[in-house]
Amino acid sequence: MFASILVNGLVNSVILILTALGFSLTFGLSRVANFAVGGLYLFAGFAAWIFLRILGLPYAVAILLAIILTGILGAIIYQVLLVRVRGIELSEVIATFAVGVAILETFRWAGFVTYEFNLPSFFKGRLEILGTVIDYQRLIVIGVGLFLAVALWWFTHHTKIGLGLRGIAQDEHTALTLGIESDWAAMLSVAIGSALTAVAAVVILPLGIISINVGYEVLLLAIAVSVLGGLESTVGLVIAGLILGYAQVLTANFLGPQWMLVVYLAAIVTVLAVRPSGLLGRFKEIEERV
Amino acid sequence: MANPILQVDHLTKRFGGIGAVYRISFDLQPGEALGIIGPNGSGKTTLVNLITGFVKPTAGRVTFRGREITNLPAYARVELGIARSFQMVRPFYNLPAFKNLIIPLFSPRVGKRVGGKSGNRDEVAMHLLEEVGFERDSQVPYKVASSLPHGYLKRLELARCLALEPELLILDELFSGMSMSEVASVLPLIEKIREQGTTIIMVEHRLRELFRIANRAIVLNFGEKIAEGKPEEVIADEQVRKAYLGSEDA
Amino acid sequence: MTITFRKERLDRGIKARSADIYALASWRELAYLLAPRMLLIGGVLAFPLLRGLVDAYWLRVMLMACTIALLALSWDLMASVGLVSLGQAMFFGIGGYITGYLSSTLKWPPFITIPIATVAGALLCATLLYPVLRLRGIYFALITLSLPQLFERIIEATKILGGTDGMSGLTPLPDITISLYVIIAVLFATFFGFRRLIDSDYGLVFKGIRDNDRSVIAAGINIYWYKAQAVFIAGLPATFAGAFMTHYNQFVGMSSFAADYSVLPLTSTVVGGIGVFAGALLGAFLLVPISEVLRAYGTLRVVIYCIALVVFVVGRPEGIFRYAQRKYHQFERPVAVEE
Numbered sequence: 001m002f003a004s005i006l007v008n009g010l011v012n013s014v015i016l017i018l019t020a021l022g023f024s025l026t027f028g029l030s031r032v033a034n035f036a037v038g039g040l041y042l043f044a045g046f047a048a049w050i051f052l053r054i055l056g057l058p059y060a061v062a063i064l065l066a067i068i069l070t071g072i073l074g075a076i077i078y079q080v081l082l083v084r085v086r087g088i089e090l091s092e093v094i095a096t097f098a099v100g101v102a103i104l105e106t107f108r109w110a111g112f113v114t115y116e117f118n119l120p121s122f123f124k125g126r127l128e129i130l131g132t133v134i135d136y137q138r139l140i141v142i143g144v145g146l147f148l149a150v151a152l153w154w155f156t157h158h159t160k161i162g163l164g165l166r167g168i169a170q171d172e173h174t175a176l177t178l179g180i181e182s183d184w185a186a187m188l189s190v191a192i193g194s195a196l197t198a199v200a201a202v203v204i205l206p207l208g209i210i211s212i213n214v215g216y217e218v219l220l221l222a223i224a225v226s227v228l229g230g231l232e233s234t235v236g237l238v239i240a241g242l243i244l245g246y247a248q249v250l251t252a253n254f255l256g257p258q259w260m261l262v263v264y265l266a267a268i269v270t271v272l273a274v275r276p277s278g279l280l281g282r283f284k285e286i287e288e289r290v
Numbered sequence: 291m292a293n294p295i296l297q298v299d300h301l302t303k304r305f306g307g308i309g310a311v312y313r314i315s316f317d318l319q320p321g322e323a324l325g326i327i328g329p330n331g332s333g334k335t336t337l338v339n340l341i342t343g344f345v346k347p348t349a350g351r352v353t354f355r356g357r358e359i360t361n362l363p364a365y366a367r368v369e370l371g372i373a374r375s376f377q378m379v380r381p382f383y384n385l386p387a388f389k390n391l392i393i394p395l396f397s398p399r400v401g402k403r404v405g406g407k408s409g410n411r412d413e414v415a416m417h418l419l420e421e422v423g424f425e426r427d428s429q430v431p432y433k434v435a436s437s438l439p440h441g442y443l444k445r446l447e448l449a450r451c452l453a454l455e456p457e458l459l460i461l462d463e464l465f466s467g468m469s470m471s472e473v474a475s476v477l478p479l480i481e482k483i484r485e486q487g488t489t490i491i492m493v494e495h496r497l498r499e500l501f502r503i504a505n506r507a508i509v510l511n512f513g514e515k516i517a518e519g520k521p522e523e524v525i526a527d528e529q530v531r532k533a534y535l536g537s538e539d540a
Numbered sequence: 541m542t543i544t545f546r547k548e549r550l551d552r553g554i555k556a557r558s559a560d561i562y563a564l565a566s567w568r569e570l571a572y573l574l575a576p577r578m579l580l581i582g583g584v585l586a587f588p589l590l591r592g593l594v595d596a597y598w599l600r601v602m603l604m605a606c607t608i609a610l611l612a613l614s615w616d617l618m619a620s621v622g623l624v625s626l627g628q629a630m631f632f633g634i635g636g637y638i639t640g641y642l643s644s645t646l647k648w649p650p651f652i653t654i655p656i657a658t659v660a661g662a663l664l665c666a667t668l669l670y671p672v673l674r675l676r677g678i679y680f681a682l683i684t685l686s687l688p689q690l691f692e693r694i695i696e697a698t699k700i701l702g703g704t705d706g707m708s709g710l711t712p713l714p715d716i717t718i719s720l721y722v723i724i725a726v727l728f729a730t731f732f733g734f735r736r737l738i739d740s741d742y743g744l745v746f747k748g749i750r751d752n753d754r755s756v757i758a759a760g761i762n763i764y765w766y767k768a769q770a771v772f773i774a775g776l777p778a779t780f781a782g783a784f785m786t787h788y789n790q791f792v793g794m795s796s797f798a799a800d801y802s803v804l805p806l807t808s809t810v811v812g813g814i815g816v817f818a819g820a821l822l823g824a825f826l827l828v829p830i831s832e833v834l835r836a837y838g839t840l841r842v843v844i845y846c847i848a849l850v851v852f853v854v855g856r857p858e859g860i861f862r863y864a865q866r867k868y869h870q871f872e873r874p875v876a877v878e879e
């Protein structure tokens with residue numbers, strides 16, 4: 001019992017973290033709140049499915065293409081739409097939200113709603129850890145999730161590009177004088193964020209079927225985990241993911257699965273009411289500066 | 291000694307480990323005018339923010355009229371009679387100048403006295419603007435704030451404070467960004483306010499103007515108080531000259 | 541030196557002539573001023589009389605348009621203090637559930653339950669949102685996005701208030717013509733009330749908080765208290781809409797928290813124009829019928845909706861109302877510019 005909670009909680013947490021990485025990265029780097037993540041997530045899933053099942057490409061190629069394509073889609077969304085409303089938060093949110101819903105509903109309309117839409121596991125098989133059975137795909141999820149979280153933290157804190165991009169987030173003017181072009185950087189951050197969301201999709205989706213509602217859930221989860229973690233803070237993101245992931249598993253075990261979303265949403269609302277800038281956010285201090 | 295109107299007691303503020311204000315204490319008697327000087331980044335604005343509640347202190351206490359206000363939110367301190375101007379002005383840019391004063395005139399502190407109908411407030415607002423030197427018969431009071439020159443915005447900021455009928459008026463570098471003639475026209479107004487008994491704290495780089503108002507001054511450097519006393523004595527202080535006036539010839 | 545042309549906008553002569561009291565001197569000027577308003581108001585008022593001439597279906601569409609219009613006005617007032625909501629459905633659902641509870645357990649008639657649900661619902665929403673009024677931007681948007689779902693899940697998990705089945709068999713409203721006139725009356729009252737409010741000094745504080753809350757605080761005003769008041773006032777038409785439709789449908793269930801009631805008002809306001817309540821009305825009365833026409837296309841209609849949303853947010857953020865107003869009052873002509 002205890003071991004199963006431990007293991008399942010970890011899987012759950014990593015899924016949440018992975019789902020949120022793309023949104024969080026984009027926002028942290030360029031202050032663009034990309035509410036299209038849900039749409040992009042499913043776009044990646046269906047793209048991989050089409051490459052694999054219709055065009056008959058090898059699985060690895062299909063996945064790679066799907067990730068690249070989603071990144072390009074992100075860049076297009078930025079170049080065509082977001083450039084024009086840059087800095088107007090309300091417009092950014094509404095525009096990306098609408099794009100996300102449009103993608104999802106287009107798939108629904110096109111009939112992508114049956115059980116045949118699923119992606120196979122990367123490797124078949126399972127393992128026993130602490131008496132709990134866990135399949136390889138979930139191990140892969142954990143591996144990819146942890147790897148990306150660490151890689152991202154390293155990228156934004158220790159590489160030149162990452163630091164430069166972060167500089168823009170903090171102060172566009174200074175970044176400009178350093179010769180970093182902010183529009184280009186923002187486009188890049190949206191593209192990378194979208195590609196990361198695609199990575200999450202192709203790794204996580206084999207655990208179940210690809211359904212439209214997953215897209216809506218991902219939107220809520222991704223934003224919730226990011227905001228809760230305090231945006232722009234990778235460590236905060238991981239902590240938030242762990243809290244919510246374990247909260248879900250504990251709830252499902254002790255209260256019943258119907259309470260999962262309740263506890264989850266209640267946690268978000270409470271944390272934000274108590275700490276408006278999220279668990280590890282620094283926005284408040286910055287804002288206070290007069 | 292009479293009861294001080296404001297007591298600042300070991301006030302400290304750190305921003306992520308960096309001390310912006312460190313253990314500053316002083317008392318202020320009613321009707322006094324205190325000057326605060328110090329080089330850029332020495333913590334003057336942070337001190338003002340701490341007294342007015344825009345920033346929460348890391349340690350220390352603020353007492354106003356014998357009541358501790360350290361944890362009172364900023365708006366409540368205004369209600370008690372502490373008004374401040376901002377060094378970086380941020381008016382309501384898309385409102386006409388005189389409409390900028392409607393919101394303070396609507397506040398709990400003065401709202402009831404200034405009367406219910408909006409027309410009344412407009413009249414009071416125009417009067418206040420005239421006092422800080424907006425030409426009443428010109429179009430200036432009706433122009434949207436975003437189209438006004440910086441000097442006017444600074445004076446609008448002063449008018450906003452005066453609208454609140456403060457007992458303690460805190461001016462954060464009001465004169466910076468004003469032309470000589472603008473300063474010359476505002477100075478008598480501030481002198482008049484002081485003579486009417488309003489307590490004043492003035493953060494200012496222009497020492498000549500400051501010393502016409504202030505009867506006492508404190509000097510900050512790296513967040514610490516390095517000198518306090520009569521203005522003339524303070525600037526004669528060796529330490530102060532080194533920290534602050536080194537390059538200037540004052 | 542090159543000569544280029546750019547467009548210059550000029551007021552039409554008739555606009556200047558009808559700007560003051562002299563407008564009353566001539567029919568033409570009077571008509572210029574009143575025609576657009578009367579056309580809209582008259583059209584809305586006359587519509588219920590078409591019963592018998594049009595399919596009853598369209599009367600229900602009209603009812604839906606009024607509902608969405610009320611929610612859109614509510615959204616716009618919240619936006620005027622800077623609170624951007626992605627969850628107006630919360631107000632709608634809470635209004636609906638309060639009235640449903642009162643009606644099904646206490647058997648009170650609608651003319652008592654609806655007003656109670658309106659006021660109590662708005663009060664409840666303002667209280668619930670009070671702790672998060674400090675939040676801005678996407679933080680607040682996220683909370684409002686989650687709250688309707690939270691209520692849905694709570695009802696599902698606890699099985700209170702009818703659980704997943706909802707509460708049905710509630711007291712119906714009198715016939716549709718009367719119902720329509722009631723909701724239209726409330727709609728106009730809200731519209732003119734909100735317009736007055738936002739033009740008053742009190743409304744100035746709202747807009748002040750949206751544009752520059754630091755200065756409002758420095759003016760000695762408790763912005764959270766004002767935001768709470770704004771949520772309460774904005775909540776009234778929305779909870780009313782929920783309560784009203786509950787009695788009209790004789791049913792309230794988890795569907796009252798559906799995303800439709802959040803997305804449609806938002807889209808209406810954006811398409812019609814944010815910040816002018818007339819825009820919210822116009823948007824709702826355009827979009828709801830269009831969306832009915834498109835119903836045959838299934839979820840493609842949602843896609844079309846979203847595209848409209850994007851096009852307006854990105855391409856014409858002023859909205860239809862301001863655009864039409866400009867075209868009505870001004871004309872454009874090219875002028876030569878020397879460079």
Ligand SMILES: Nc1ncnc2c1ncn2[C@@H]1O[C@H](COP(=O)(O)OP(=O)(O)O)[C@@H](O)[C@H]1O
Nearest residue numbers: 285288289305310329330331332333334335336
């Ligand atoms: N909100 C803030 N966050 C971080 N550091 C701040 C903030 N406000 C002020 N500081 C720092 O505190 C120090 C004092 O600043 P300030 O009070 O503005 O000085 P002054 O008004 O004397 O020029 C500076 O080093 C400044 O960078």
Ligand SMILES: [Mg+2]
Nearest residue numbers: 334335336377
């Ligand atoms: Mg300063």
